Amino acid sequence: MSGVSTQQRPLRRTALVVAVVLVLAAAGCGPTASGAGLGPSGSPNAVALAQLAKLTVRAPGSMAGYRRDRYGPAWADVDHNGCDTRDDVLARDLTAVRRDSDGCTVLSGSLHDPYTGRTIAFRRGARTSTAVQIDHLVPLANAWRTGARGWSADKRKRLANDPANLVAVDGPANESKGDQDASTWLPPNVGYRCRYVAGQVRVKANYGLWVTPAEHDAIARILHGCGAGSDPGGPDPSGPDPSAPDPSAPGTGVPSSGATSAAPTVHPGSWCGTPDARGRTAGGTAMVCTGPAGERPRWRTAN
Structure with missing residues (x-):
């Protein structure tokens, strides 16, 4: 006859069941690991799509009164760390960063450019600094015509210096973008497009900006093409999005070699x-x- 009481047996069975569940989860067999408990609404691109669905869709507003200085002085030290925003972003996005003796000014570094996929050696100087530029994911002129025109000066300054709206990129790619939205310009690096438009949606949602009909449709098309398991927060593992505009197509700002763009x-x-x-x-x-x-x-x- 066993020496284990009838009261102890349920406890042992419970402990055994818990142990089995933990082992299965570690092996990737649990409901969360398999995705059974997550559902389409839990995928990162679905989150961006949900944010997009809540944005107001309307025609672009007037550019009347727009000037860059309506967003405050360029690269203000809004976080009061003693360094301007440009140097903060360069230090964040570059590797092998070398600073000046002031502890702020970035003198050199290496950028893996998200817009082109190229690696760029940055060196500060009158003729070299523009090789790497700081881009506003939501351009300031775009923000002006989609809601920022009616903001306070302080709110515009916060947008212009918000790290979530800033990324260090290839200079010529940034210049080709100008103030275009996702309906007319996308990064030539197709694998970055999910992250690019998801970032724009987050910024517009955070600041209450609207999207134009063409901008909304372009962003939705890209996010739907990312795949349920892909992450807009990083390169799209599913590869090129067949529904997204070709970077060499007219209007994208990146004409193909030898081609004449509309x-x-x-x-x-x-x-x-x-x-x-x-x-x-x-x-x-x-x-x-x-x-x-x-x-x-x-x-x-x-x-």
Whole structure:
């Protein structure tokens, strides 16, 4: 006859069941590991889609009154750490960072550029610093025409310096983007597009900005193409999105080698990257990228 009492047997059976469940979970057989308990709504791109669904969709507002300084001085030290925002982002996104003796100024480093997939050696200098630029995921001019025009100066300054809206990228790619949204420009690195548009959605959701119909549809198409198991927070493991615009297609800002792209849709007065480049407004007015010598060019009406 066993020496174990009838009261002890249920306790041992319970302990055995718990042990078996833990072993199965460690082996990847539990409901969470298999995905059975997660469901489509738990995937990261589904979260971005849910945020997108809550954004207001409306036509772009006026660019009247827009200037870069309406967002405060460029690269203000908003976190009061003694370093300006540009150096904070460079230090965050570059590797092998070397700083000046002031403890802030980034003198050199290496960037694995998310927009192109290239590795860029950064070296601070009058002729070299522009190789790596800090991009606003949601461009400031885009924010202006999708809600920021009516903000307080302090809120605009926070957006302009928010690390969640900033990323160090290839300079020419940043200039080709200008102030375009996802309907007319996407990073040529297809594997980064999920993360790119998901970041834009998060920023717009956090600040209460709206999206245009074309912007909404482009972002939704990309996120739906990411796959239920992919992560918009990193490169898309499913590979190129067949439904996403080709980076060499007209309007993406990255023309293919030897090809002549159709004029992109641009916004009068917004920054542009390549002097003498041509574009058109949504209403069909011919525009040219130009400006006084020594100043950053803008889209202006072509003569």
